Amino acid sequence: MTVSVSAPGKAFLIGEYAVLEGAPSIVTAVDVRAVAHVPTDEAAPPMSAVVRCAHARAIDYLRQLGGDIEIDLRVPLVDTGRFYLGTRKLGLGSSAAVTAAVVGHHLAAHGLDPRDPDVQRDALELAMAAHAEAQGGGGSGADVAAAVLGGTLRFAHGKAESIEPLPGLHLGFVDAGYPAITSELVRRVREGEAAHPEQYAAAMEVLSAAARDFIEAYVTEPGQVPDPVELQARFERIRDASDRHNRGLRMLQDMAGASFVTPEITTIIEQAEADGLAAKPSGASGGDLVVVMATDRTALDRLSERLQREHGLVLRTNLVAHAEGLRAEERLPTNSRLAGFFKLSVAERREAVARSSGLSLERLAELDAGSFDVQRANHMIENVVGTMELPLAIATNFRINGRDFLVPMCVEEASVVAAASNAAKMIRAGGGFAAHSDPPWMIAQVQLTPRTDDFDAEGVGDRIREASAELLALADEAHPRLLIRGGGARDLEVRVVDPAMIVVHVLVDCRDAMGANLLNTVAETVAPRLETLTGWQAGLRILSNLSDRRCTHISARVPPDALAGKGFSGPQVARGIASASRFAELDPYRATTHNKGIMNGVDAVVLATGNDWRAMEASAHAYAARSGRYGPLATWREGEDGWLEGRMSLPAAVGVVGGATRTHPVARLALEILGCDGGAELGQVMAAAGLASNLAALRALATEGIQRGHMGLHARNVAASAGAEGEEIDRLARELASQGAFDAAAAKAALNRIRRAKPAA
Numbered sequence: 003m004t005v006s007v008s009a010p011g012k013a014f015l016i017g018e019y020a021v022l023e024g025a026p027s028i029v030t031a032v033d034v035r036a037v038a039h040v041p042t043d044e045a046a047p048p049m050s051a052v053v054r055c056a057h058a059r060a061i062d063y064l065r066q067l068g069g070d071i072e073i074d075l076r077v078p079l080v081d082t083g084r085f086y087l088g089t090r091k092l093g094l095g096s097s098a099a100v101t102a103a104v105v106g107h108h109l110a111a112h113g114l115d116p117r118d119p120d121v122q123r124d125a126l127e128l129a130m131a132a133h134a135e136a137q138g139g140g141g142s143g144a145d146v147a148a149a150v151l152g153g154t155l156r157f158a159h160g161k162a163e164s165i166e167p168l169p170g171l172h173l174g175f176v177d178a179g180y181p182a183i184t185s186e187l188v189r190r191v192r193e194g195e196a197a198h199p200e201q202y203a204a205a206m207e208v209l210s211a212a213a214r215d216f217i218e219a220y221v222t223e224p225g226q227v228p229d230p231v232e233l234q235a236r237f238e239r240i241r242d243a244s245d246r247h248n249r250g251l252r253m254l255q256d257m258a259g260a261s262f263v264t265p266e267i268t269t270i271i272e273q274a275e276a277d278g279l280a281a282k283p284s285g286a287s288g289g290d291l292v293v294v295m296a297t298d299r300t301a302l303d304r305l306s307e308r309l310q311r312e313h314g315l316v317l318r319t320n321l322v323a324h325a326e327g328l329r330a331e332e333r334l335p336t337n338s339r340l341a342g343f344f345k346l347s348v349a350e351r352r353e354a355v356a357r358s359s360g361l362s363l364e365r366l367a368e369l370d371a372g373s374f375d376v377q378r379a380n381h382m383i384e385n386v387v388g389t390m391e392l393p394l395a396i397a398t399n400f401r402i403n404g405r406d407f408l409v410p411m412c413v414e415e416a417s418v419v420a421a422a423s424n425a426a427k428m429i430r431a432g433g434g435f436a437a438h439s440d441p442p443w444m445i446a447q448v449q450l451t452p453r454t455d456d457f458d459a460e461g462v463g464d465r466i467r468e469a470s471a472e473l474l475a476l477a478d479e480a481h482p483r484l485l486i487r488g489g490g491a492r493d494l495e496v497r498v499v500d501p502a503m504i505v506v507h508v509l510v511d512c513r514d515a516m517g518a519n520l521l522n523t524v525a526e527t528v529a530p531r532l533e534t535l536t537g538w539q540a541g542l543r544i545l546s547n548l549s550d551r552r553c554t555h556i557s558a559r560v561p562p563d564a565l566a567g568k569g570f571s572g573p574q575v576a577r578g579i580a581s582a583s584r585f586a587e588l589d590p591y592r593a594t595t596h597n598k599g600i601m602n603g604v605d606a607v608v609l610a611t612g613n614d615w616r617a618m619e620a621s622a623h624a625y626a627a628r629s630g631r632y633g634p635l636a637t638w639r640e641g642e643d644g645w646l647e648g649r650m651s652l653p654a655a656v657g658v659v660g661g662a663t664r665t666h667p668v669a670r671l672a673l674e675i676l677g678c679d680g681g682a683e684l685g686q687v688m689a690a691a692g693l694a695s696n697l698a699a700l701r702a703l704a705t706e707g708i709q710r711g712h713m714g715l716h717a718r719n720v721a722a723s724a725g726a727e728g729e730e731i732d733r734l735a736r737e738l739a740s741q742g743a744f745d746a747a748a749a750k751a752a753l754n755r756i757r758r759a760k761p762a763a
């Protein structure tokens with residue numbers, strides 16, 4: 003039986019220092035998960051101390067339970083990829099999650115349900131002991147409790163109590179960069195405590211009082227939903243407690259001569275405070291994450307936008323609080339490093355995909371031609387006379403934010419998939435792609451023109467702005483289900499684009515859908531009210547396909563060694579690629595081709611997943627011209643350490659629901675193979691495919707030129723066009739590649755030669 007059990011990471015909301023002195027704290031489980039599973043045939047990596055201790059204690063426990071079930075003594079493998087951002091591990095309690103996942107895995111393999119509260123109670127005891135043993139004591143245990151029990155916990159004196167998250171309080175985690183080293187900080191604090199006991203006590207007093215006040219304001223009775231006035235009052239107390247916590251941290255910092263509050267943390271806190279939000283560092287490691295709290299989701303999104311634009315600091319939308327604790331997973335973590343995949347037959351490739359994705363071979367049979375039949379097609383568009391098949395392939399080696407993806411690509415052009423897989427391997431050598439996404443805001447536009455000659459556009463614009471709240475509420479009425487899913491109208495913008503034309507933008511968070519139909523309904527819903535409000539005439543009412551508020555931001559670092567080859571050293575290739583990037587930045591003729599190469603990868607995934615590639619294309623190119631001059635979407639530089647660094651922002655109006663994503667059987671299957679958490683992650687995969695395609699093209703261009711590799715792969719197309727059949731195709735393609743001639747006449751001549759040379763049947 004294949005058992006895979008996962009456990010979440012954690013983040014402190016308050017009390018991370020105070021808890022060490024016996025004060026209460028609040029810790030929440032964060033939905034990045036360590037996944038423990040039985041070893042596959044790969045060589046097992048060396049066992050870490052937490053895995054060893056958790057394994058030993060779980061086996062002992064099962065032995066004591068007795069019974070007839072044979073105990074599986076294999077040490078599980080644990081995937082912690084989700085705790086990483088590129089090569090950097092986020093301080094989210096991965097060792098506690100690993101401990102919990104290993105214990106949970108053993109109990110589940112023995113037939114116990116890791117979600118069962120009684121099983122979790124025993125798992126918690128085992129994991130606490132194992133974690134303390136592996137770490138040599140010292141921690142509070144709050145991280146282990148969050149990893150096993152999940153949700154949000156009040157934690158004090160080693161005891162965890164589940165509490166309800168405060169309804170109406172939105173949390174965001176902003177990445178403050180590299181953390182200071184926890185053990186070093188703890189040592190400095192301990193030294194400071196010994197040298198200045200009074201200062202230490204004073205700082206701890208402030209931190210403990212702040213924790214108690216925060217908790218009093220946060221904790222509600224189960225089922226109790228505070229009204230807006232009470233919520234505001236509670237929020238203000240939370241904000242005040244967070245301020246005092248920050249003051250206590252600075253006192254501790256001064257005492258210990260250690261840096262807890264880095265300049266990045268200070269910026270995040272100041273920016274949040276300027277918007278009236280609460281913010282404080284999360285965790286005792288003096289860096290990494292700052293938790294920001296607001297009663298208004300839009301305020302959090304606005305702060306996120308500003309932090310990113312002005313300070314390059316990112317609110318990580320994938321860090322979702324109140325996550326589930328131990329649970330069994332249906333799928334094993336995907337391994338996209340399928341060496342030699344390209345050499346396999348189609349049937350063997352399907353087997354490899356099935357093994358790696360956890361899908362059944364029967365499910366993959368949907369990839370056979372004909373699964374999308376004419377009747378289905380006839381329901382999808384008009385005037386149908388048939389269907390048209392295109393190749394669907396899997397690109398390998400993709401690793402994004404520590405997670406592996408098998409990337410389905412649908413494309414008719416040879417070499418796109420090979421190039422993307424090859425470049426993804428180079429990027430993997432540098433730790434993989436790091437990506438984050440804007441909140442999924444789309445823009446609905448309503449055009450207004452005056453009905454008479456006597457008009458004042460600015461005055462009308464002000465009237466619309468004053469009615470923002472009413473208009474946003476009206477927009478929300480169009481999609482009540484979207485509100486339940488956490489989306490909805492977020493903001494309203496008025497643009498006077500001409501003295502006689504106003505354009506109103508309603509910004510809508512459309513969650514995991516592309517949102518075109520959702521947004522069009524919003525535009526049509528608010529337009530009549532805009533007419534009565536202004537006396538102007540509503541014209542066009544439709545979404546904007548320039549989805550610049552919904553970008554995916556992706557970056558990759560490639561070690562020079564991974565770039566070397568074909569007679570070129572790594573630094574030579576890196577320099578060549580940086581120069582190629584400069585060329586695209588200076589010349590729109592080159593930028594267009596540069597971006598075409600990016601869209602080779604992007605569109606192939608957009609198409610494979612049933613998303614709207616016209617929308618993606620329109621948006622990407624408009625975005626590439628946002629400065630008034632068309633430029634490259636991705637740029638590359640040589641870093642100070644000689645590594646090649648690439649980055650790209652790409653509007654990604656794509657969904658995992660809606661459109662053809664669920665109605666086309668192959669698109670649905672492609673989405674299953676990917677297993678993305680939602681629309682944002684799917685956008686990241688598309689951007690990764692684009693950046694990889696770009697890297698592959700630039701590397702070829704900066705070295706031997708594009709034609710050799712491309713035509714080598716294209717040769718099979720040329721061979722088929724020349725009339726080659728069956729085994730002749732590969733043979734002719736090899737022949738063409740070896741002679742370096744790919745024109746039709748050369749192909750025909752070579753085919754004739756091959757046929758003449760064949761022995762008569």
Ligand code: NAD
Nearest residue numbers: 483512513514515516517518519520614617659660661662
């Ligand atoms: P859609 O009309 O199918 O709506 C999405 C549906 O999914 C909604 O009913 C929503 O309630 C539901 N849903 C379920 N789970 C959800 C979740 N987690 N998050 C969000 N919604 C969820 O699809 P759409 O995305 O509104 O529109 C996309 C389609 O519109 C595409 O086929 C596109 O080609 C087409 N379109 C595009 C344009 C354009 O780009 N200019 C114009 C018109 C139509």
